[in-house]
Amino acid sequence: MNGLVIDVAGINKRFGDKHVVKDLSLQVRQGEIYGFLGPNGSGKTTSIRMLCGLLTPDSGRGTCLGLDVLRESAAIKRQVGYMTQKFSLWDDLSIGENLDFVARMFGMRERQKAVDRSLDELGLSGRRQQLAGTLSGGWKQRLALAACLLHQPRLLLLDEPTAGVDPKARRDFWEEIHRLSTAGITILVSTHYMDEAERCHRLAYIAYGSLLATGTASEVVASCRLNTWEISGDRIHGLAEDLRGMAGVDQVASFGATLHVSGQDGARLQASLQTLSQVSDVRIVAVAPSLEDAFIHLMQHAQDPFAG
Amino acid sequence: MEHFSRFSFSRWVGILLKEFIQLKRDRLTFGMIVGIPIIQLLLFGFAINSDPKHLPTAVVMADPGPFARAYVAAMANSDYFRIVGQVDEHQASELLDRSKVQFVVTFPPGFHRDLVRGRSPTLLVEADATDPMATGGAISVLKSLGIEVFAPDLQGLQRVPTPPVELRIHRRYNPEGITAYNVVPGLLGVILTMTMVLMTGLAMTRERERGTFENLLATPATPLEVMTGKIVPYILIGLLQVTLVLLAARWLFDVPMHGSLLLLYAVVLLFICANLTLGITFSSIARNQLQAMQMTFFFFLPSMLLSGFMFPFRGMPEWAQVIGNVLPLTHFLLLVRGILLKGNGVDMLWEQVWPILAFIVVVLGVGLKTFRRTLD
Structure with missing residues (x-):
């Protein structure tokens, strides 16, 4: 697998006449935290969805966890944890029921054990009966992360996981991300926050569907x-x-x-x-120059095909 | 404070305009505003006729002769009867059971002789009275057929009896013409259509609206697992509803139950499946719960009006019957009335079962195709 967990090239996706992702090429190494940055509507979510098999690329080729992104999306789904931008667990199920359901969907053998362990790690064992919809934003996000870690994925795809979460919860969340990365899990995370971008091992900056820069934070800055x-x-x-x-x-x-x-x-x-x-x-x-200076520069030089 | 509480005309216009703009954007709602009155007008104006004519009628001719032929011709001329042919007694009974004919008219042996001798012969008229409304008009027309029926052959008659023939009318399956016998089994179908289509329609769109669908899709769950997993709970709910209606039919309305209950439940299961498949298909097309609800309504309206539940099926023009025949409810009503009121057995059901099966296959095909396995 040449150490690359994600290795795709020339990925394209169109919705109607909108060319949302253009010739995306991405290489993510085993165990690294890869930041995915770019303005709203730049194609980050679409790219992530294509990587985890939710969307089929129109063209392109490549592998995710050594599996073909075009043909083996079912197998990819089994090994990827995907956390959606919006909280997407069931509000009207309790915390325990949500985790149990997800565990069932992934056909886990020792389901009960996994759910109990996950609840313990979350520190929510005492609140397993509580409805997920009644949790605060920070807790919802922790629960969502726990749910996508349940089946022990080798790759985590996190789509703006910290949007709308308070600073303390955000810091805790990133500590957890680094712990996971140390444990060998590869993480692709999209974000708008500069401080989060600086915590990533490597970055990709995407605007209007095109990848503008990749590399470590200092490489991206230097390239400008x-x-x-x-x-x-x-x-x-x-x-x-x-x-x-x-x-x-x-x-x-x-x-x-x-x-x-x-x-x-x-x-x-x-x-x-x-x-x-x-x-x-x-x-x-x-x-x-800071990373933000670099991003402003990249942003200014990108063409917006949808705006006039 | 007073400054703000004054009614501002321009503010009010702003709200008004916003409402219109949103209505215009919501094409399904707009379609409903325009479509529902048009559908209602067409159905009530053209399709629905509570005084059905051209009812299929079989003739059992034990004594063929010119008078019998003249009488049959007169029936056909009245427009209320469409003579489908001559059969023997056994076939006639089966035609009624299978709802192939509405009436069987039997000319007794000695019809010609009795008439010539001035004795009113007795004509046996058997009507399928499961729906009392369907037969009322035709029977009263039959009663009014007088001596002029035999006019061309009058010279053969010496003394003309009045009335020329005695009518003995058998209202089969529902001798007292009780509407509840027809309506209560019919309600079974209407209730199932409404709840099954709507509930499944909402079940899937709710996931999509709340964003939880994306989570479901990101798991290894296959479309078949998701679809069937969401269907089965509603099958159980449907069976529960049926049991409630049947209990009420038995204990509150004294509806007769001649056929096998097991068979009835089997038929109910098939019908539930048809509705659930439609509901799931609606939900994979609809973008939100409101749209799913609107689609359900679009389906429910013709189901009520064109299936023979509210108005006699045979009273509708050809085109409306064609539409009606596509709807599972039409066939389900025949099945339920056949089993409950006529005591029909499993051998009599196929004719109504295959259209429901065909409906399921087609709708399921569309549903699986539109089901967005991936979000594209």
């Missing part, structure tokens, strides 16, 4: 060849608009109380900023 300066000061609010018009400035983004100004042409950018520093009272420091 950005020069970034951080501007801080008391009166930087109105500054962003002025900056955008200056030579060499590709993008301006606010980070808390500071502004990040980036451009690929470092010399011109620096010249512009020097002029600025003479006329206004701001501090300008060269910094390493």
Whole structure:
């Protein structure tokens, strides 16, 4: 299996006349946490669904867990844990009943044991009778993760698992993800959060169906060849608009109380900023471009085929 | 506060417009708004006729002769009877049991002789009275047939008796013409159609609406497992409903039960399957629970009106009967009335069973095809 859990190339998917995923190629190694990033509607969910056999690609080839993504989706489903974006367990079943049902669907032999163990690990043994619909967002997400781990999958596909979850639960969730990864489970996770992206071993950035960059966080940043300066000061609010018009400035983004100004042409950018520093009272420091700067750059250079 | 509580016309128009825009987008609801009145108009205006004519009638001719022929011709001319042919007594009875004919008219031996001698011969008219409404008009027409029937042959008659023939009318299967005998077994079918189609229709769309369907699809469960696994609980519910209606029919309405209950349950099972398959198919087409409900209603309306439950089947024009024959309820009603009221055995059922089977096969085919194994 050459160490690659996911190895696909040239995957395409169209819905009607919308080309949702274009020539997707993805290599995910055994045991790594692979972050899948991109704006809303960029084809992340569709890509994940194709990887776990819920959707059939229109064209392309490749393997998932060594199984053909086009022909062996049934076998893939048995070894993949897929956590949907929206909570998709049954609200009107209790916690215990939900887990038991999922265990039955995967035809597990020692079902009762697995459910009990899972409840123990969740710390929900005492609440197994409680209806899943009455759980809070964070607990729902933990239950959903437990449900897709029940059949001991070798690959986890998590579609925006932490959307709408509070920071503490989010941190706990990521600790769990890292524990699973250490145990050898491969994880593909889509997210919008930069801090989560930085916790991934490797990343892929997808926009409007096209894969724009892959690699480790620093590789992705480096591939953009950005020069970034951080501007801080008391009166930087109105500054962003002025900056955008200056030579060499590709993008301006606010980070808390500071502004990040980036451009690929470092010399011109620096010249512009020097002029600025003479006329206004701001501090300008060269910094390493962050992942977010890189994503903003990627985003700006992607073509949106659906918008005008 | 007062400032906000004033009725604002422009706000009101905004709400109005939004409602219309949403209605326009929801094509099925829009279809219902336009479709239901049209369907109702067509069905009630053209298809439904509570005074059915051209009822199939078999003749048992023990004494063929010009008078008998004249009488048969007069019956046909009245438009209420469609003479399907001459048969013997045994065949006649079977035709009634199989609901092939509505009437059997028997001309007794010596019909010609009695008539010539001025003695009113007795004509035996056996009517399938399971649905009393279907036979009423025809029987009263028969009673009004007078001496003019024999006009062309009048010269053969010396003394004309009045009335020329004595009618003995046997209302078979329901001698007292009790409507409940017809309606209560029919309700069995109507209740099953309504609940089975609707409940299964909702069962699947509920999963889709709540997003739990995606979870189900992500497991190794196959379409056949999901479909049948969702069907079986409703089969049990259907059988429970049938038992309730049958108990009420027996103890509250004194509906006779001549046939085998086991056979009845077998037929019920088949009918439940037909409805469940349709419900599941609706649910794999419908995008939400409302649509599933609307589809059910679209199916339920013609089922009620065209199956012979509310109005006599034979009263409908050809095209409506063709539609009616596609509906499982039409055949189920014949089966249930046949078993309960006529005591029909297993050998008499095939003719109604195969159309239901065909319905199941076709609908299941469509259902399996549209069932989105994958979400595409």
